[in-house]
Amino acid sequence: MMNELRTPAGAAGTASATRDRTLPTFYERLDDAMRSCESLLCVGLDPHPRETVDPIADHCRRIIDATVEFAVAYKPNSAFFEASGPDGLATLAAVIAHVPDDRIVILDAKRGDIGSTARAYASAAFDMLGADAITVNPYLGDDAVLPFIENPVRGAFVLCHTSNPGAMSFQHLVVNGWPLYMEVAGRAITWNETCNVGLVLGATYPESLAAVRGIAPTLPFLVPGVGAQGGDLAAAVAAGIDDNGRGLLISSSRGIFFADDPGSSARTLRDAINKARESEIR
């Protein structure tokens, strides 16, 4: 099963580093979508098994339909689909196929493995499921990340500073005179040869977000942690916005996915993000 709905012509292969310059890079696609939607909102699709949102596929489609006017991106969380086995993976493909082509789908899978295995994960995410981008874990190093960014049309958001309390365990350890998450950001900049590398930075650590923006002025940031996890929206936007007033995706999952009126919740958050942007741009 190939997901052809969301596969731009000529972009199916992930193994070729040759760039077809008639196709936009991931950055161009993301920036175009942000500008045309006038939104930096990313809606997380996290069908927790304990919640009663049966059937999952219908609920996800309803969320997408209700929020598509306000969201530039969707972030399905692979784990909650995998927990339903093969049927869950089929549901995930169907949900991704339901997202319009002019929105961005980021598969939140946090993959990372060596060489040919990373290539198989990239193929699963991009060719099989039709995602535009994937979240990637950097611990295994260069050769665990590069297979995900061989195709400039597809993007990878590298875990840099995550939103959870456990982020302190290793990401704040000092290496080479700065925290490990800064070292990861520095390395990600060197990986970004074809404008398709982004970073994951939790809204719960706005000072870290600002520090990374200081060394990575043009990389897009995927920012979870606003809402249920307690991140301060205005602080995150102020810390993460780029010189164009874009460059970040504020991701909300539970606050929209389980809302009584998901469209209203999405509009409210989109508007709050844009208000915070405007006060920064001014």
Added chain:
Amino acid sequence: MMNELRTPAGAAGTASATRDRTLPTFYERLDDAMRSCESLLCVGLDPHPRETVDPIADHCRRIIDATVEFAVAYKPNSAFFEASGPDGLATLAAVIAHVPDDRIVILDAKRGDIGSTARAYASAAFDMLGADAITVNPYLGDDAVLPFIENPVRGAFVLCHTSNPGAMSFQHLVVNGWPLYMEVAGRAITWNETCNVGLVLGATYPESLAAVRGIAPTLPFLVPGVGAQGGDLAAAVAAGIDDNGRGLLISSSRGIFFADDPGSSARTLRDAINKARESEIR
């Protein structure tokens, strides 16, 4: 779909930290299996899409049947099954179900995510697919690992020093006066409250293997990298063996999975591992 074939009675739940003391811990199960098989061999099940091993399920079953006399564990690589979509995940479940109950199945998935998401990955690996253990990425910290080890019957092998060249990118950075992989090992020791935490250490870095064994005398090591990746078997065994002459699983994938005579290849490697053990024990 629940995989009941490989689920010991009372062990289905992953969310309870209460230990049923009538059930063996993961360490006890692993050590029992090593002793009864007189083998430290783990056979990797890596159906690379470019190889012609169609259909994958049949090939994996043939490999298991041909090697079960010589192997104590099997390590299916999730990526190569995921790359075939929902059908691939069904194949993975069927392949795991084919492994006898007295052998250990380690799902090589390198998962890592926060709280409820990690719990969903654990449910997918243990309850849905029926694996006994999973490989886990430590970058997100404590709360990304703990959900995988809540059930003492199930194990997690934490990535410590991987076998790839990119392992140098971050794992060798000095933190707190020693390399990051040593810090990860130290943290894994503290996580190991119910005898079910192991470490992944590549055979390609025997000095690192020995250093970690020096601080973690009782943790089991999963050791890939012998064979195609060039790791020296005798050096890896000498560096990784525990005081009982066990405590490590030497994993071979391509050298057995694509061999003309997989049984013979498995026997040869099992015997070579045991010879290296004996010269260490003497």
